[in-house]
Amino acid sequence: MAIIKPFKAIRPTKDKVSFVASKSYEEYDLQELNSILEYNPFSFLHIINPGFKFHKNILGKERFKLVHNRYMEFLEDTIFVQDEIPSFYLYQISKSSFSSLGFFCATSIRDYKKDVIKKHEDTLEKREVLFADYLNTVGFNAEPVLMTYKDNDEISTLLKNEVTKKPEYDFTTTDRVNHKLWKVSDSNTIERLQRLFGEVKTLYIADGHHRSASSCLLAEKLKSKNNEHTGEEAYNFFMSYLIPESEIKIYEFNRMVKDLNGMSPDEFLIQLDALYRIEKRNDGIYKPTKKHHFSMYLDGEFYSLYLRKKVYAFTDPLSELDTQILYKTILEPILGIQDLRNDKRIAYGYGKYNLIKMKDSIDCGDFVVGFSLVPITINEIKAIADAGLVMPPKSTYIEPKLRSGLTIYEL
Incomplete structure (x- = not known):
């Protein structure tokens, strides 16, 4: 059963x-990033981009130490303060097309190791070690792991009751997203929420697989060095944002490939014909509408690809996943793409207008062929995780995307 703990947030x-609140630095282009760093001295981006102060691009362990230094400066200047009472922190994100309500808490490394917290993506050992070193040096966790759980009426009622109160924060960012945060420090409410989650059998990681794996790695390292280890130390937990599964939004990633592995478009279509019923679409931009059905843009034309199920075996939840089907039937055997993470011939895209962007990228010659899929569902994610399987990379783009710097968990 899931263990959750309140914490004294910074x-x-x-x-x-x-x-202070910022998006992930990867979501900013260089011009926007530099503009924020130049004109907003309070941005959390100053902490995670500490080299800006010295007009240098600083990497590795030197950067980690400077991140810690910038963090200490934010504390010294009282930009950050620490709460005196351990609390949960409800956080609501609202925009025109989407709203979600969840809460920040500390989740258990033991639950992660016991598979109460389940994952659906592989992690890279090199990145795990790097981020564990980062956490150990900076001494805090500011990027929560996004987890989801099965909708629960009692939990929902409790959270909705809390948001009738005046929020600690209520602000709107320049991308027209409203952010509200409530501090839940009443001991009875905390105990009730802990009891309710004690009845939740599984938490599913939606986003943050490397963060959780790195926290686990660091906990093992610190445990081995602590002769008085009790299991209650801060390093035995990591910050997470828990949200009911009905309040996450899952989008698809398109795939774009730079060449046809030595084939002409006609030769490629003939190869596809063995596994797909192919129809040329003459009605403009074409988007797929159901599972096992892909849109393909090739040589100035959109095609629909319908999987011939008699020639493809469904053996487990992974084999039924559209991203896996595309990989096993087209990307790997026909286009020769083995490594979906590192092969420079393939690229991924997401977003409201990404089908148009995909078409434009192919028309201008950056890529030769593109594939569009329907979004994967939460039930597919859970089935993969429950079976102990992992999805191909870039299978899901999940919202909400959380702002950094709102709550910080010290290790």
Whole structure:
């Protein structure tokens, strides 16, 4: 059963929170990133980009130490303050097309190791070790792992009751997303929420597989060095954002390939014909509408590809996944792409207008062929995780995307 703990968060003061909160630095282009760093001294980006202060691009362990230094400066300048009482932190994100309500808490390394917390993606050992070293040096966790759980009426009622109260934070960012945060420090409410999650059998990682794996690796390292280890130390837990599965939104990633592995378009279509019923679409941009059905853009034309199920075996939940089907029937055997993470011939895209962007990228010659899929469902994610299997990379793009710097968990 799931263990959750309140914690004493390090948080921005109310008057500065809208300036502190940031998206992941990877979501900014270089011009926007530099502009924020130049004109907003309170942005959390200053902590994770500490070299800006010295006009240098600093990497590795030197960067980790400087991240810690910038973090200490934010504490010294009271941009950040620590709560005196362990709390849970409800966080609501709202925009025109989407709203979600979940909460920040500390989740258990033991649950992760016992498979109460389940994953559906592989992690790279090199990245695990790197991020574990990062956490150990900086001494805090500011990027929560996004987890989901089966909808529960009692939990939902409790959370909805809390959000009738005045929030600690209520601000809107320049991308027109509203952010609200409530601190839940009442001992009775905390105990009730812990009891309810004690009845939750499984938490599913939606986003943050490397963060959770790295936290586990660091916990093992610190445990081995602590002769008085009790299991209650901060390093035995990691910060997570828990949200009911009905309140996450899953989008698809398109695939774009730079060449046809030595084939002409006609030769490629003939290869596909053995596994797919192919129809040329003459009605403009074409998007697939159901599982095992792909849209393909090739040589200035959109095609629909319908899987011939008699020539493809469904053996487990992974084999039924559209990203796996595309890999096993086209990308690997026909186009010769073995490594979906590192092969430079393939690229991925997501977003509202990505089908148009995919078409434009192919029309201008950056890529030769592109494939569009329907989004994977939460039930597919859970089936993969329950079976102990892992999805191909870039199978899901999941919202909400959380702002960094709102709550920080010290190790």
